[in-house]
Amino acid sequence: MSKTLKIIFSLVLFILVIMPLYVLCLYVHPSTDDFGFALGSNIWKGTIAIYKSMDNRLAGNFLTLLFCNTRNLFLYRLDLVLFITLFFFSVYMFFHTINHYYIKASKSNLFFLFAVFSFLFIGFNPCISELFYWYPGIAVWISSIVFFNILVVLAICYKHTDKIIYFVLVCILSFVMTSQNEIVFLFLIIFAFLLIYQILLDRHCTQRLPKIILLIVIFIGSAIFIFGPGNYIRLEFISTFQPVSIKHVILSNILLYRKIFLLSDVVIFNLILIPFYMQFSINIKRFINPLYLGIISLIILGVMLIPSFVANLLYSFRTQDVIYYFAILLLTINMINLSIFLREKHILQIKSTSQIYLYAIIFLLLSYVSQKESVFRTIYSDILSGKVIKYDKELSCRHFLINNSKSDVVYVDPIKNKPKSICICDITTDPNDWKNGVLSDYYGKKSIILKKE
16 A cells, blocks of 8 residues: 555544544533533632542643633533544654654554554543533543643653653643543553662663652652542542442453453454554564563553552543553554564564555454444434434523523423433433532522423
8 A cells, every 4th residue: 555545544534533523512512510610600719629629630620610611602612622632633642752762653654553543442432422421521531641641752752851850840730730540640650660760770870869859759649649639538429429349340440441351342453453563563673572561561451440449439431531542552552562573573474564454444444334333333323313413403492491481490391312422311300400400500590390201
């Protein structure tokens, strides 16, 4: 396959991934959590109050309050567009930095990898519908992944420039601005062990004192993620509200990882892509024993259980999205390493790899489309069938009815069109339901109740 054809194919695949997400952004409406955030009279004071009382996610809370308090549907939707754009841009920069310093593959191969990775992450994400329904959810999981990608890029650049002060500043900012963020917590722990190795065992280690200072900052920041102001209160509240045993915590994570490791579609698709991974890593001769790397990857993912063990709670969808991203990333690294191992050990030699991985990707897409239910099938079905448009019209009519009602008690019709990709739940016929209460406070009504069918 020529470079031009490869870029065109990658671009088409990426457009098929990202365009439906942008289309959904045009029809989303604020949800119950968003209405609750919109009740804050002072954005900054509200952010500080939430930071101290319920979690230490300063940046996410500020962005949530900022855009929810605008009470402007256009800005609300624009914010989702910006978040999604920032996410994909940070992922590409992550791959670009690693490729620039280590893999040195062609730009066409790099973009192909980015497109396939984006497809696998979005296409198999078990909680992607939450992205378009809970604004606090998107603020948490996208900011978490973006911070992780920034940390990786800066850590790699720091390693090659020895400008450690920039990495220290970003670490400090990430401690203050994020929380419930196991992926950054995990990264900091891993980086801490690398620093310890350099300080204690590397004879050529430079700038020992700054690295020791950074090590202290990292361990303090890691502790803040779990026991920081408000975060432990939140975890304690959730564990009380949702009491579970350690056994249930383990089982919940096994179910979360089943799509990654138990011969799932994601694993099979990555095995099909081995010819591409072999070509992508053609300039690399060194590798890690695939068995050892696989075990290390499982241990790393196991470390992510620590916060849930501490709080004795099940993972929320926000954490699942972040862990799923990291699991896909680890799987990709393992597959690239396996491809180098097979090539350098002369176990598998493939000629005309370009044609083979083109056929592999076509098979991947056809097999995905043929599934009875999938993320993209649901999204495209909701868009092409017009469900998202009808959903938008119904909620707009409800908004108009409530705003123009002179009564303090307003009865609204149930939503008939509920596209799975952007609608999860609605208010109820019970005026004491928390969703009804938040919506009533938002509109300044005594009660907003769903009509009984």
